Amino acid sequence: MVKKGLFSKMLATYTIIISMSLIIIASFLSYWFQNYFLDQRKEQILNNSYMIQTYTMKYMAGDATWQQLNDIITMIAENIKSDIWLTDSYGRVYAISNKEHKELMYKQVFVKELEELRLGNTFEVTGPYAGVLDKTVRVYGIPIMNEGTFKGSIILYNSIEELGQSLKRVYEIIWISSIFAIIFSCIVIYYFSQKIIIKPLAEINSVARRISNGDVDKRVYLKSNDEIGELAQSFNFMADSIEKNEKNRREFISNVSHEIRSPITSIKGFISGILDGVIPQEKEKYYLSIAHEEIQRLTRLVNDLLDMSAIEAGEFSLRIMEVDINEIIRLTVINYERKIKEKRASVDVCFDGDSLFVAGDRDRLVQVITNLLDNSIKYVNEGGKIKISSKSKGKKAFISVFNDGPKIAEEDLLHIWDRFYKADKARTAKDSTGLGLSIVRNIITQLQEDIWVENKDNGVYFTFTLMKVK
Ligand SMILES: Nc1ncnc2c1ncn2[C@@H]1O[C@H](COP(=O)(O)OP(=O)(O)OP(=O)(O)O)[C@@H](O)[C@H]1O
Numbered sequence: 001m002v003k004k005g006l007f008s009k010m011l012a013t014y015t016i017i018i019s020m021s022l023i024i025i026a027s028f029l030s031y032w033f034q035n036y037f038l039d040q041r042k043e044q045i046l047n048n049s050y051m052i053q054t055y056t057m058k059y060m061a062g063d064a065t066w067q068q069l070n071d072i073i074t075m076i077a078e079n080i081k082s083d084i085w086l087t088d089s090y091g092r093v094y095a096i097s098n099k100e101h102k103e104l105m106y107k108q109v110f111v112k113e114l115e116e117l118r119l120g121n122t123f124e125v126t127g128p129y130a131g132v133l134d135k136t137v138r139v140y141g142i143p144i145m146n147e148g149t150f151k152g153s154i155i156l157y158n159s160i161e162e163l164g165q166s167l168k169r170v171y172e173i174i175w176i177s178s179i180f181a182i183i184f185s186c187i188v189i190y191y192f193s194q195k196i197i198i199k200p201l202a203e204i205n206s207v208a209r210r211i212s213n214g215d216v217d218k219r220v221y222l223k224s225n226d227e228i229g230e231l232a233q234s235f236n237f238m239a240d241s242i243e244k245n246e247k248n249r250r251e252f253i254s255n256v257s258h259e260i261r262s263p264i265t266s267i268k269g270f271i272s273g274i275l276d277g278v279i280p281q282e283k284e285k286y287y288l289s290i291a292h293e294e295i296q297r298l299t300r301l302v303n304d305l306l307d308m309s310a311i312e313a314g315e316f317s318l319r320i321m322e323v324d325i326n327e328i329i330r331l332t333v334i335n336y337e338r339k340i341k342e343k344r345a346s347v348d349v350c351f352d353g354d355s356l357f358v359a360g361d362r363d364r365l366v367q368v369i370t371n372l373l374d375n376s377i378k379y380v381n382e383g384g385k386i387k388i389s390s391k392s393k394g395k396k397a398f399i400s401v402f403n404d405g406p407k408i409a410e411e412d413l414l415h416i417w418d419r420f421y422k423a424d425k426a427r428t429a430k431d432s433t434g435l436g437l438s439i440v441r442n443i444i445t446q447l448q449e450d451i452w453v454e455n456k457d458n459g460v461y462f463t464f465t466l467m468k469v470k
């Protein structure tokens with residue numbers, strides 16, 4: 001569709017433009033040539049008229065006979081393809097080159113133009129010539145003057161029809177070459193538009209279709225440094241990003257399935273063990289409690305996933321209000337007291353003042369602090385130190401969570417924010433899904449703030465900013 005439509009539109013436009021230009025040029029040429037032809041003709045006639053004039057003078061002086069004069073004008077008339085008459089000073093004809101008009105002999109053929117001729121001027125008219133001739137002619141009248149007195153005139157004329165015949169051939173040449181030029185230009189346009197625009201577009205189009213059908217690794221191979229080449233390049237960039245997204249999506253689905261399958265498998269194992277009686281009765285409670293933990297983990301995973309997809313879909317609107325971040329930190333630490341004790345870690349909380357009011361969504365900020373603290377507890381050294389601090393600086397509040405423990409490797413630093421990314425691959429099963437930081441960063445980004453990580457002081461710092469209120 002696109003190919004045909006664009007192509008015929010372009011071809012039509014160019015054809016119209018070229019045809020119009022050539023028609024204008026051809027009309028102009030025809031007009032110019034007609035004038036040129038008539039001018040040439042006139043010049044030829046005038047040149048010959050000098051010869052006639054000389055003979056006429058000879059005749060008048062008695063040096064030549066009328067017959068000789070008549071023979072001369074007949075010869076010249078044939079030569080220049082015009083009819084010639086000679087008139088006396090009253091406009092009466094006394095010699096005629098064409099015998100067909102013998103009846104005009106001794107007749108006064110014009111009156112009006114005689115005045116002009118008397119003054120020594122030539123005249124030039126086109127028409128049926130005052131009823132003397134029955135066809136339309138182009139007439140030239142040239143006076144014969146002798147020492148300032150008017151002695152008669154030479155009249156030369158061509159029938160317009162004959163003139164037209166000669167012109168017609170030239171017109172034909174002009175118009176036929178114009179038509180050939182139009183056809184030739186169309187062929188050139190056809191060829192180049194095919195090569196430059198239509199074919200590359202068709203290729204991009206076909207690759208686009210294949211990509212949309214799932215062949216995401218297809219690319220356009222066009223090398224031209226014009227807009228089409230640029231389009232092809234942008235198209236390939238787009239295809240790259242589609243391919244990457246597609247890969248992400250596949251990975252995501254396989255990660256989710258994996259994360260969901262492993263707890264379900266163990267729950268299934270315990271329950272069927274109990275049902276089959278493989279697990280002794282006194283151990284049933286123990287296994288049920290493990291199953292319960294797994295179910296809790298599943299619930300958390302599903303909640304995380306739901307949160308994440310809501311955040312990514314932009315569905316979840318933050319309810320921004322004034323919140324005391326210090327209070328959130330205190331509450332979260334209290335919530336995690338048991339886990340902290342299990343790790344025998346010490347927690348330092350370091351605030352500027354009692355409260356620090358910031359703009360944010362309370363529940364989401366709890367989620368951020370919870371995730372960061374959860375990570376710290378997970379990765380802190382046995383008996384190590386955790387430090388949470390909030391500082392106010394200018395318009396911003398800086399909140400950082402530190403734990404001493406293993407550093408995050410250079411190559412992991414960029415990826416820890418990706419969903420399902422776990423630097424420590426061994427931690428697959430129990431307590432790690434790799435969604436925590438991804439959610440944290442999404443929330444902070446939605447608040448239009450920053451979060452970053454640093455390896456420092458034999459441990460890891462996670463720091464983020466918030467906008468202060470008051
Ligand atoms: N405080 C920390 N010290 C060292 N490594 C960390 C720390 N916090 C995060 N990481 C690394 O970043 C990875 C991603 O963290 P994230 O919170 O997203 O996932 P997770 O803690 O493994 O799982 P989840 O939080 O979903 O239970 C972790 O697997 C870990 O390798």
Ligand SMILES: [Mg+2]
Binds near residue numbers: 371374375435436
């Ligand atoms: Mg985590």
